[in-house]
Amino acid sequence: MPDVSKPDNKLSLVEMYERLRLEKSDSRRLDACELMERTLEDARGHIGAGNGTNSFITLDEAGARKKAEASSKRLLEGGDRVRVLEGIPLAYKDMFCTKGVRTTAGSRMLDNFIPPYSAHVVELLEEDAGAIGIGKCNQDEFAMGSYSNSSYYGAVVNPLRNNQKSDEQLSAGGSSGGSAAAVAAGIVPAALGTDTGGSVRQPAAFTGCVGVKPTYGLCSRFGMISYASSLDQAGVFARSVKDAAMVLYEMFGHDERDMTSVSHIETEGKTLDKVRLGIITPGKEHHEFFPHLQSWLARLNSRLEGFAGLSPIEIADSDARDSMLLDPYSGSLEAYYIIAMAEASSNLARYDGVRYGYRAASSAGESQASSMSLQEMIAFSRGEGFGSEVQRRIIMGTHVLSSGYYEDTYRQAQRVRRLICESYRLLFARYKFDILISPVSPDNQASALSMDLSHDPLQYFQDFYTVPPSLAGLPCLSLPLCKDDDTGLPFAVQLIGNYFQEDQLFDVAYHLERHFSGAS
Amino acid sequence: MSSKQILPNDWEVVIGLEVHAQLSSSSKLFSGATSKFGLSPNEQVSFIDSAMPGMLPFVNRVCVDLAIMSAHALCGSVSLHSVFERKHYFYADLPQGYQISQLKEPLMRGGKVSIALEGESSRDISIERMHMEQDAGKSLHGMIAGRTCVDLNRSGVGLLEIVSQPELRSSEEASAYVSKLRSILMSIGACDGNMQDGSLRVDANVSVRRASAPLGTRCEIKNLNSLRFLRQAISYEARRQHEIICGGGEIEQETRLFDSVKGITRGMRSKEEAHDYRYFPDPDIPPLSLSESYVEGLRAKLPELPDARISRLVSSYALPAYTAGLLSEDKYLSDYFEELASKAEGLSSKDVANWLLVELSFYLRERDVSLSALVSEYNLGSARTGELLSLIGNGKISARAGKEVLAQMLEQPDTSPASLVAELGLERLGDRADLLPILEGLLRDNESQVASYRSGKSAVFGWFVGQAMSLTKGRADPKIVGELLRELLSG
The missing domain is CATH 1.10.10.410 (Arc Repressor Mutant, subunit A)
Known part of the structure; x- marks a missing residue:
């Protein structure tokens, strides 16, 4: 039964879908224009530091209204012209280029950048599926960060609070924190994020959303601003597994403009009772870094008891972890940061102030600009346009690619990456696991926003659990199972599937979601 | 002047060349934009060429095909697995901040080009490798006072970089090598060969040594865009290095530029100032994987190559090898020769060749046009020109009168040679x-x-x-x- 007491824009995507299509006479019928007005009104309270969650950088009110009018018309007329996501408001992380709408990547560098094109996934969602982008979500600058606090537009605030410290603002996680917060705050039913090493899964866990990152290559990266090309994937935030699936299934598809994009390979999923679940946690040598791990395991095991008659196997303690099998956590964080920073240093080389974006004026003002040499102009533009975390990663990436360091860093990291792929392959092929379960993040819940980790390399540990499947390009889903009894904050797990097993991943997640909603 | 004569007899100059040939595909290597020459600035720039945020490269199959055919034509071995890498440096006309090139795994290894100097037998020059890469844009200085403007029309145009072994021993050999390479690439339609437009550019690595001594330290002279400049630059550089060594100095490895006005080379940057290009495999482009059958299938599409043409011209038309070589430098020229040879009555093939290489070539130089342009503009097709040659061959007019008729044929493109002879009263006075x-x-x-x-x-x-x-x-x-x-x- 649909919940009629909720404001329209707080509905689930599935409910919106149904109610947008009701007969005109039906009192529960949603009109796309009214839904849009409610959504925009809500979103306006979340732009800029100090306003709500600060989850938006830019709103495209006029564009969204115009599209809503067209959708409303189509829905009234009915028939074939009504598309799957007709009239559904969505929000996009500001890494996705949107034609005619400012796209900043959370950076001063692109503060004035209005792309004349849209990302492929945006085209698919809007032109083919009829969804409506209302605006661009706040994020860590160029997707580099785990707390959405490195944005030029201020930090994102988590709409959730810790019951025990209700006056403390929490981080929404990162880097796609704005998208996560917009969904968690009920502004939009779903939003797009990008996930390079956990940037969808971790903020989803922090805000209690479902966050899915598909198999690398499934969604075209065309028009999605690059951070680390070999790892970047578009992902979806939603408030339920079904909602997330509905959006993701409209974003698939081979795109010849992205040579790393692939066609979806149809796979045969198993029925739920045949699925083999494995709980994968790091080897003992890592345990000291993760004080919450044992309690997480105990809690997960007690909660999973009786789930569809399945008894998950703890891979860490089973025979499965034989000598042949490399621990996918071993060296993965180091390999990830070397590869991601190397690629970032290269991908961000195009921001030089020459053709678009931020250009430094000389100290004497624009009229004296010609007194700067080209190299000075580029250096000052990048120095002023990029924030400190971006600069740090560019410098480290430049270092690992430099002659004399490449062999010992970048080359080694690629070797580790291949070994990690192989260890997952064995887990799926030889040990016949279908879905692997792990924590999403070491802290396992949202941390305080005031905590300044920006100069602490330990912030990179935040990606410990999400990075290994990213290196392998596997599809993953972050699922909130229940609320913590004490803090009231979400308790989430990461599900990892085999390549192209998105169907299986959604199926297991859906049943877990039902199991837990029934239990709580 | 030969560089052989520049150095004393017991010295030799050692030259290796890197030739950059622009692929004459209709679109760029990694974008759908066109790749013409001579358009107004920034007329053919896609979002990919200007490196807009979120844009990704995709490999243009036509360029790959042309590169594979070039590899076949150069007798090289095509790698079924090759990798595009990024070469980083900051410059205003390099939008991505890196050039996509191939380093460790190029498309082709090995290969050779056969050269023949006048009066000498032919010699094979080994090619080390050939790879694909993208061209940069152009910085235009002085268009607007005090500012530098950037034209990205050329940005992303496909290039072949062909690297020879250091087997060339004189500026004439270097020139003959480039000229032959150019004719091979032109014959298969891989490059239009216009050196003056920058479609074919040469970097020359030059060192000198006492005969049979180990290789000397080399200097690289960048961006030579004519055969004459190539010869001048090598000769100057060989002399410069020889003088330094004889004066007790040492050659410093460096990159130099050729000043075509003064005819000298000048230091640009030393080895210490060399860039660290931070090459790494481009994560946006999967390795180029080719099947054996695909690669071999393209071999079948190769037209007659200049070497085969030279042998055929020598055997079928009894031409000297050097003359056959000159005719075969340009496919259009050798096609035109064969048509004329079949139409010119009473004239030997050698005379026909001389008419082309001397009389017609005079107008090409005078008017600075290509042969095909001259032929189409002045109605000099093989029918009309053949008629002129037959008039000479049959003794109706003298060779000298023939030259006058040719000059008039350009003035009056619609009049037949016979009418011009009558009009000018040029019939031979034999009685x-x-x-x-x-x-x-x-x-x-x-x-x-x-x-x-x-x-x-x-x-x-x-x-x-x-x-x-x-x-x-x-x-x-x-x-x-x-x-x-x-x-x-x-x-």
């Missing part, structure tokens, strides 16, 4: 009866010369022949003129 009155008049008007001939100054005879030919505007048969003059003067 003694026609010539006799003219020669008698000549002798009458120059009695003092007649007297001096008859007094024993036989050298004056040549003067009379020259005067006779000039009076007849070259129409007279010099042999008959000689006979008649001898009779008249002795009488």
